[in-house]
Amino acid sequence: xxxxxxxxxxxxxxxxxxxxxxxxxxxxxxxxxxxxxxxxxxxxxxxxxxxxxxxxxxxxxxxxxxxxxxxxxxxxxxxxxxxxxxxxxxxxxxxxxxxxxxxxxxxxxxxxxxxxxxxxxxxxxxxxxxxxxxxxxxxxxxxxxxxxxxxxxxxxxxxxxxxxxxxxxxxxxxxxxxxxxxxxxxxxx
Numbered sequence: 001x002x003x004x005x006x007x008x009x010x011x012x013x014x015x016x017x018x019x020x021x022x023x024x025x026x027x028x029x030x031x032x033x034x035x036x037x038x039x040x041x042x043x044x045x046x047x048x049x050x051x052x053x054x055x056x057x058x059x060x061x062x063x064x065x066x067x068x069x070x071x072x073x074x075x076x077x078x079x080x081x082x083x084x085x086x087x088x089x090x091x092x093x094x095x096x097x098x099x100x101x102x103x104x105x106x107x108x109x110x111x112x113x114x115x116x117x118x119x120x121x122x123x124x125x126x127x128x129x130x131x132x133x134x135x136x137x138x139x140x141x142x143x144x145x146x147x148x149x150x151x152x153x154x155x156x157x158x159x160x161x162x163x164x165x166x167x168x169x170x171x172x173x174x175x176x177x178x179x180x181x182x183x184x185x186x187x188x189x
């Protein structure tokens with residue numbers, strides 16, 4: 001008898017269903033960086049926070065001149081876990097001090113990438129987040145079974161080329177779903 005291999009969703013989007021009960025994730029689009037038998041880790045990619053890259057760079061190097069082109073780069077609320085910790089999701093083969101290869105993307109947690117961005121030598125396609133989302137072993141799988149989230153393969157066009165307020169609907173459309181037509185009531189068939 002063959003054993004069924006679980007289907008993990010690394011490099012997928014999680015699309016919050018309209019009946020999402022957790023106010024921290026209402027209307028959220030999450031990029032899953034990791035998902036395996038031990039749990040999952042993701043970043044909310046459609047909720048800009050109150051800070052921008054200039055605010056962060058001013059804290060890292062208060063005396064530095066910050067170019068206008070990078071100063072206005074938004075910093076997103078990546079999730080409710082470790083909200084003081086920064087994450088940079090980006091395209092490209094470049095590696096910084098603390099970069100993790102996610103396959104089609106990189107995730108960097110060291111400040112050297114931000115300093116390189118300030119000097120115009122960082123990645124072009126980038127999302128900066130404070131905090132992340134996390135699930136214990138089996139927790140996300142249960143939430144998916146309970147219809148809390150829809151999932152679909154992540155799309156770099158949606159991540160890096162669409163304005164943040166269009167990303168959730170665009171991800172849902174890849175599944176043929178119009179979130180405006182779904183009910184706010186949870187249920188199972």
